[in-house]
Amino acid sequence: MQILTPHVYWAQRHRDIYLRVELSDAKNLDISLQDNNTLLFRAQGHGAKGDNEYRFSLEFLEPVRPEISHKSTQRQVDIKIKKQEERWWGRLTLQEKKPLFLAPDFDRWLDESDAEMEISVESRTFTVPFTVHFNSPVSSAYLGLKKGYLFMYNLVQFLGFSWIFVNMTVRLFILGQDSFYDTFHTTADMMYFCQMMAVLEVINPLLGLVKTGFLPAMIQVAGRNVILFVIFGSLEDMQNKPVVFFVFYLWSTIEIFRYPFYMLACISTEWKLLTWLRYSLWIPLYPLGVVAEAVAVIQSLPIFDETRLFSLPLPAVLGHSLSFSFTLQLYLVLMFLGLFINFRHLYKQRRRRYRLKKRKVH
Numbered sequence: 001m002q003i004l005t006p007h008v009y010w011a012q013r014h015r016d017i018y019l020r021v022e023l024s025d026a027k028n029l030d031i032s033l034q035d036n037n038t039l040l041f042r043a044q045g046h047g048a049k050g051d052n053e054y055r056f057s058l059e060f061l062e063p064v065r066p067e068i069s070h071k072s073t074q075r076q077v078d079i080k081i082k083k084q085e086e087r088w089w090g091r092l093t094l095q096e097k098k099p100l101f102l103a104p105d106f107d108r109w110l111d112e113s114d115a116e117m118e119i120s121v122e123s124r125t126f127t128v129p130f131t132v133h134f135n136s137p138v139s140s141a142y143l144g145l146k147k148g149y150l151f152m153y154n155l156v157q158f159l160g161f162s163w164i165f166v167n168m169t170v171r172l173f174i175l176g177q178d179s180f181y182d183t184f185h186t187t188a189d190m191m192y193f194c195q196m197m198a199v200l201e202v203i204n205p206l207l208g209l210v211k212t213g214f215l216p217a218m219i220q221v222a223g224r225n226v227i228l229f230v231i232f233g234s235l236e237d238m239q240n241k242p243v244v245f246f247v248f249y250l251w252s253t254i255e256i257f258r259y260p261f262y263m264l265a266c267i268s269t270e271w272k273l274l275t276w277l278r279y280s281l282w283i284p285l286y287p288l289g290v291v292a293e294a295v296a297v298i299q300s301l302p303i304f305d306e307t308r309l310f311s312l313p314l315p316a317v318l319g320h321s322l323s324f325s326f327t328l329q330l331y332l333v334l335m336f337l338g339l340f341i342n343f344r345h346l347y348k349q350r351r352r353r354y355r356l357k358k359r360k361v362h
């Protein structure tokens with residue numbers, strides 16, 4: 001039998017090295033470590049040259065820990081190796097010239113700064129109260145539950161926002177501009193439901209269920225809920241203003257693409273057009289959304305001044321109360337700061353997504 005080298009794909013984090021060996025139905029696996037930094041791999045399986053024995057060795061740039069975990073599936077062998085020192089490596093192997101059989105694993109690839117971001121998210125998440133080895137049955141059950149929960153969450157949000165979008169579009173076609181004035185009365189209950197559910201989007205990254213940053217999710221959910229519950233929900237005079245139409249339409253337009261994109265991600269599927277819409281529509285919609293929200297806040301200022309709703313009682317020497325409109329003026333500044341933070345975040349997500357895609361193609 002011929003001895004051959006399989007294709008090996010690699011990626012790293014500050015703590016770990018990931019190797020993906022392109023060998024299906026691998027048998028008689030023999031994976032060992034020599035001198036703290038050389039990995040020896042031998043197995044029989046179906047690779048680029050059909051059924052054969054495949055071997056390779058990799059002398060790593062720096063020492064690694066002796067415990068090596070691996071998982072053999074029908075399609076590949078995944079190997080995870082812990083670095084001895086937690087730091088970023090300039091390359092994988094000691095020899096400068098990359099072996100021919102080795103290539104980056106763009107499904108797992110992260111730049112150093114992206115990996116740092118991942119660590120900071122991880123450090124803010126609660127740790128799972130048991131050790132999950134990535135090939136254990138507990139891990140598969142956990143992954144199944146996580147995916148099932150996320151799929152259902154995204155489905156419910158997709159249905160909710162689609163209902164709002166379709167309802168508003170149909171009313172716009174039938175009633176024209178008149179439909180602007182009763183958006184709140186026809187769709188607010190569903191919007192309340194969807195936005196209350198959206199609080200889970202802040203909890204999910206905290207529990208480590210999704211890779212989203214906590215801050216962008218918090219800005220997004222808190223920002224919308226202030227507008228929905230405080231400005232529209234508590235002021236009847238705001239509820240029949242056309243601005244409600246623009247805010248709800250902009251919110252729901254992005255969500256009818258974002259949630260199906262996540263649903264497909266849960267079942268490891270991707271539709272190129274949907275991905276493009278998810279990572280491009282925010283470019284016009286986010287600033288427009290924030291401008292529409294700012295208009296709503298500005299329109300509410302005189303109403304809060306007049307009604308004294310939520311005003312803060314003050315000591316007699318300072319006047320009798322501080323109108324809530326002062327807090328809202330401060331909030332207007334925060335809104336544009338929030339817009340900047342999330343615009344930058346979404347731009348980075350878009351670049352990451354398309355940079356990885358480009359590398360995959362070449």
Ligand SMILES: CCCCCCCCCCCCC/C=C/C(=O)SCCNC(=O)CCNC(=O)[C@H](O)C(C)(C)COP(=O)(O)OP(=O)(O)OC[C@H]1O[C@@H](n2cnc3c(N)ncnc32)[C@H](O)[C@@H]1OP(=O)(O)O
Pocket residue numbers: 150151154210211212213216217218219220222223224250251254258262263265266281282285286288289290293334335336337338339342345346349
């Ligand atoms: C501290 C609080 C201060 C409050 C101050 C408030 C100021 C507020 C000002 C701002 C007001 C903004 C109000 C909002 C207005 C609008 O919405 S206007 C309409 C347009 N809006 C948008 O375009 C924004 C849409 N929203 C988002 O995109 C997100 O909410 C986000 C958090 C801003 C960014 O999303 P993020 O999750 O980080 O990016 P992704 O690339 O999509 O996901 C990263 C990876 O995580 C996976 N994932 C995420 N969520 C899920 C999920 N629910 N289910 C399954 N998977 C999920 C996703 O698949 C990605 O994984 P990979 O593909 O493997 O990378």
